[in-house]
Amino acid sequence: MITESLQLEQPDGQIPGAPLQSAITYEKIPTHIYADAKAASRAVAHEIADLIRQKQAEGKPAVLGLATGSSPKTVYAELVRMHREEELSFRNVVTFNLDEYYPMEPTSRQSYWRFMREQLFDLVDIPAGNYHVPEGNMPPDQVSQHAKRYDAEIEAAGGLDFQLLGIGGNGHIGFNEPGSLINSHTRLMMLDNSTRAAASADFGGLPKTPRKAITMGVSSILNARRVVLLAWGERKASVIRGAVEGLVTELNPASYLQTHPNALFVIDEAAASELTRMKTPWLVDSVIWDNRMVKKALTYLSLALDKPILKLTDRDYNDNGMSDLLAQYGQAYDINIDIFNQLQHTITGWPGGKPNADDTNRPERAEPAHKRCLIFSPHPDDDIISMGGTFQRLVDQEHDVHIGYQTSGNIAVADDEALRFADYVVDFNDKFGIDSPEATRIFRDAAESLRTKGDTEMDSAEVRCVKGVIRMGEAKSTCRFVGIPVENAHFMNMPFYETGKVTKRPLSEEDVKILMALIEEIKPHQIYAAGDLADPHGTHKVCLDAVLEALRRLKDRDFMRDCWVWLYRGAWAEWGIHEIEMAVPMSPDQVMKKRLGIFKHQSQKDGVVYQGTDAREFWQRAEDRNRDTADLYNRLGLSEYEAMEAFVRWHF
Numbered sequence: 001m002i003t004e005s006l007q008l009e010q011p012d013g014q015i016p017g018a019p020l021q022s023a024i025t026y027e028k029i030p031t032h033i034y035a036d037a038k039a040a041s042r043a044v045a046h047e048i049a050d051l052i053r054q055k056q057a058e059g060k061p062a063v064l065g066l067a068t069g070s071s072p073k074t075v076y077a078e079l080v081r082m083h084r085e086e087e088l089s090f091r092n093v094v095t096f097n098l099d100e101y102y103p104m105e106p107t108s109r110q111s112y113w114r115f116m117r118e119q120l121f122d123l124v125d126i127p128a129g130n131y132h133v134p135e136g137n138m139p140p141d142q143v144s145q146h147a148k149r150y151d152a153e154i155e156a157a158g159g160l161d162f163q164l165l166g167i168g169g170n171g172h173i174g175f176n177e178p179g180s181l182i183n184s185h186t187r188l189m190m191l192d193n194s195t196r197a198a199a200s201a202d203f204g205g206l207p208k209t210p211r212k213a214i215t216m217g218v219s220s221i222l223n224a225r226r227v228v229l230l231a232w233g234e235r236k237a238s239v240i241r242g243a244v245e246g247l248v249t250e251l252n253p254a255s256y257l258q259t260h261p262n263a264l265f266v267i268d269e270a271a272a273s274e275l276t277r278m279k280t281p282w283l284v285d286s287v288i289w290d291n292r293m294v295k296k297a298l299t300y301l302s303l304a305l306d307k308p309i310l311k312l313t314d315r316d317y318n319d320n321g322m323s324d325l326l327a328q329y330g331q332a333y334d335i336n337i338d339i340f341n342q343l344q345h346t347i348t349g350w351p352g353g354k355p356n357a358d359d360t361n362r363p364e365r366a367e368p369a370h371k372r373c374l375i376f377s378p379h380p381d382d383d384i385i386s387m388g389g390t391f392q393r394l395v396d397q398e399h400d401v402h403i404g405y406q407t408s409g410n411i412a413v414a415d416d417e418a419l420r421f422a423d424y425v426v427d428f429n430d431k432f433g434i435d436s437p438e439a440t441r442i443f444r445d446a447a448e449s450l451r452t453k454g455d456t457e458m459d460s461a462e463v464r465c466v467k468g469v470i471r472m473g474e475a476k477s478t479c480r481f482v483g484i485p486v487e488n489a490h491f492m493n494m495p496f497y498e499t500g501k502v503t504k505r506p507l508s509e510e511d512v513k514i515l516m517a518l519i520e521e522i523k524p525h526q527i528y529a530a531g532d533l534a535d536p537h538g539t540h541k542v543c544l545d546a547v548l549e550a551l552r553r554l555k556d557r558d559f560m561r562d563c564w565v566w567l568y569r570g571a572w573a574e575w576g577i578h579e580i581e582m583a584v585p586m587s588p589d590q591v592m593k594k595r596l597g598i599f600k601h602q603s604q605k606d607g608v609v610y611q612g613t614d615a616r617e618f619w620q621r622a623e624d625r626n627r628d629t630a631d632l633y634n635r636l637g638l639s640e641y642e643a644m645e646a647f648v649r650w651h652f
Contacts, residue, residue: 026245026276026284028258031265033272037232040266041074044164044228048079049088051162051226056092063154064095065163065216066120067174068112070538071230072164076120083124090126094157096150097133098165098174099215102143102188104136109458110202111136134186134214143214147186151220163224167231170194171239171252175215178251182259184217204415218256227263229254231271234573240267241274273576283321289328291342296578297322298339299636303577308637309340343638346583351390351566351647352399352526363582363649364526364564371525372400374518378530378543379409380475381601384482385622387528387568388594389586390645395483399526402488404518405475406543407497410467411459413603415450418467422447442466458500468493470603477600490518496542507542507549515550523559527551531567531575531648540570548650555652566647574625574646577632581649585641586626595619 034040048064055062066072082088097112106113113133121131132153138146154160165173170192176184177192189212196209203209221227231240243254244265257263269278277284280300287293301320302309314332317325329335345361353359355369373394377383383391383403394401425443429436446462453459459467472491479489492514496505519527529547532540544567554560566582569575586594598619599605605617616624626643634640 029244029263029265031244031267031272031275033275033278034266034268037074037268040230040232040268041072042078044230044266045075045078045082047228048075048162048164049082052088052090052093055161056089061092061094061157063157063159063161064093065154065160065221065224066095066097066116067164067166067230068097068099068115069166071166071232073119075164075230080120080123088124090124090130093126093130095126095131096154096157096160096216097131098221099213100134100136101210102136102138102212102214104210106133106135106137134216136214138214143188147188147214150186150214150216154220160224161226163221163227165221165227165229165254167229167236167239167243167254168195169198169235169239171243171254173218173221173229173254173257175213176218176221176253178253180218180250180253182222182250182256183219185219186214186216189213189215201411218253222256222260225262227257227260229257229263229265231265231267233268234270234273236267236271237274240265240271244275280321282325286324289325292578294325294329294335295339295342296576297325298335299343299577302636303632306635308635309336309343310637312336340637343577343633343636346580347585347633347638347644348582349393349585350397351582351584352394352397363647368525368562370398370400372402372522373526373528374402374404374522374524375528376404376406376515376530376543376547377475378406378540379412380405380407380471381409381478381598381604381618382530382540382570384478384594384597384600385618386530386532386570387584387645387647388482388597388622389590389626389643390528390568390584390647392482392590392593392597393584400488401484402490402522402524403475403479403484404490404492404515405472406492406494406515406546407539408464408468408491408493409471410464410498411500413467413470415453415463417603418463418470419447419450421470422450422466461500464498464500471601474601474603478597481597481600492518494543494546496546497539504539504542507546511546512549512553515546516554519550519554520557525562525564527563527565528647529565529567529650530570531650532570532573551652560652565650565652567650568645568647569625574629575648577629577636579648580629580646582647583629583633584645584647585630585639586643586645588642591623591626591643595623598622 052062083090097116100112101110104111108114116131116133134150135146167173170178172178172195175189175191177189177195191211191213196211197206200206200209239252239254242252243257246252246255248255248258272278281287282297298309301312301316301322305316312332314326317323317332326332346363348363351364352371352373353364353366354362355366357366359366375383375391422443426440426447429440442462442465446466449460449463476486476489479486494511494514496507496511499505529544530540531544551565623643626645629644629646630641633644
């Protein structure tokens with residue numbers, strides 16, 4: 001597997017892969033922050049392995065409580081690697097999983113029984129009778145007794161030596177939703193609507209998502225001798241702050257871990273971004289006041305006090321923990337002007353550089369005046385959703401713009417939309433006697449598969465083909481709307497994505513080589529890539545890893561010396577205001593044109609597969625985010641615009 005995390009905020013002197021440490025005064029649970037999820041998962045996996053080996057030496061079983069979902073997958077992958085390469089045996093391991101949907105057959109693709117077998121149990125030497133998962137196919141009148149028996153089995157095994165947890169967007173641990181009591185035991189639980197919405201992509205939509213689950217209770221979790229909770233990504237940042245720094249409350253069940261004598265939160269930088277020591281580190285400990293930290297502090301102070309940067313005073317600094325900044329750099333007036341000018345210089349209406357202009361204080365070079373630009377779009381609509389205004393500017397300013405659509409995006413097409421399309425093609429061919437046997441067969445088979453497909457079944461190869469064709473056509477329509485030749489749209493269909501389900505394959509050598517070939521073909525002066533690490537299912541992150549790996553391998557090519565890389569964000573979150581290095585303003589007309597470009601993706605209209613608790617459509621989220629970015633610049637005292645798209649430059 002080829003992965004390497006983007007580290008935009010790695011502190012000076014920090015050893016990559018080690019947890020970030022600081023003087024802590026706000027945190028009520030020990031919390032280790034790692035630069036990326038891979039390093040964090042490796043550390044947790046090694047703790048589990050050490051426990052297993054210790055118990056082996058003592059001749060005792062290691063009793064583990066295990067979690068499912070995306071967070072622990074990298075932990076399980078590392079445990080499997082240690083089993084294969086370091087002779088880590090699981091013969092003495094007994095496991096109890098946290099939860100299972102109800103009702104749920106163990107063979108269903110959404111089943112946690114199946115998840116655990118595919119991710120861990122079938123890949124190591126754990127005896128078949130040593131792992132336990134709540135039974136989701138239990139008759140309703142037997143669920144209560146099954147739950148009691150499950151707790152009794154844990155107790156009979158000697159209790160949990162180690163409990164691994166993830167955390168839901170609403171703070172749930174296991175499926176203990178907000179409102180769960182601290183003394184709750186294993187039971188049948190009604191799932192919160194936000195939890196069901198977050199899982200709906202796995203089930204083909206919210207109506208098909210289970211409403212109940214059997215879950216180990218809070219008391220069962222807290223009885224474990226060691227508890228480690230994992231969290232990755234910005235979407236978990238707010239709930240992590242509540243659990244770590246807030247009150248113990250049933251409204252955030254993860255906060256109950258504050259009462260545990262041996263609990264640890266293991267999180268990445270993105271999930272930690274709302275913690276006090278990360279968001280306002282000068283309030284926690286002494287900091288190195290380099291330019292990045294000064295910019296972060298001033299933008300925070302300006303927004304927190306609702307005062308433009310140029311109006312901040314020495315007293316504002318002193319009253320908000322920044323007196324040592326004044327001591328180092330002098331009066332607020334000079335610092336304010338410096339940071340104001342830096343922010344002003346990020347704003348440009350010329351994302352490809354302004355020809356025949358002094359580019360000393362511009363984010364992009366003036367030359368060459370007409371650049372070759374390559375926009376990498378993880379899904380077929382990320383280009384227009386995330387940077388549609390900039391996309392249009394580049395075309396209007398006569399740059400040679402190419403789009404690299406990295407994945408087909410086929411799983412985001414609803415079954416009824418695909419069936420309508422397949423029926424249309426079959427009916428059209430029949431009506432006009434078009435003789436294309438293979439194409440007709442694919443669409444007939446797809447239509448038949450969609451009519452008979454069960455809720456838990458994967459899409460057939462024919463259905464995935466039809467859904468991919470739908471999204472390809474929509475992407476081409478957007479390109480025509482923006483004004484680039486259709487031949488400049490490159491559909492890469494990276495193999496890691498083509499599984500027919502939300503869970504993807506690891507990034508492969510073939511994936512990276514596909515990207516390298518396109519980069520070498522175009523020889524771009526600019527590359528735009530999705531740096532959106534808040535993507536709920538990780539496709540953006542994998543696509544970014546692939547782009548960065550391709551660039552690292554190509555960095556010594558002559559054409560790469562003239563290539564700059566800009567990272568954009570998707571519909572979920574924007575760069576921090578202090579991170580932005582290029583902000584492209586949009587007029588009301590440009591905002592409307594971007595909206596119409598997004599509308600070309602009809603299969604994604606009037607319903608969002610990955611909406612979670614956010615009912616807005618993609619175009620609404622994109623517009624709100626772009627307006628929010630412009631509003632931040634305005635509140636800081638800079639020019640007022642209708643909307644802005646923001647970028648951070650990635651350096652080799």
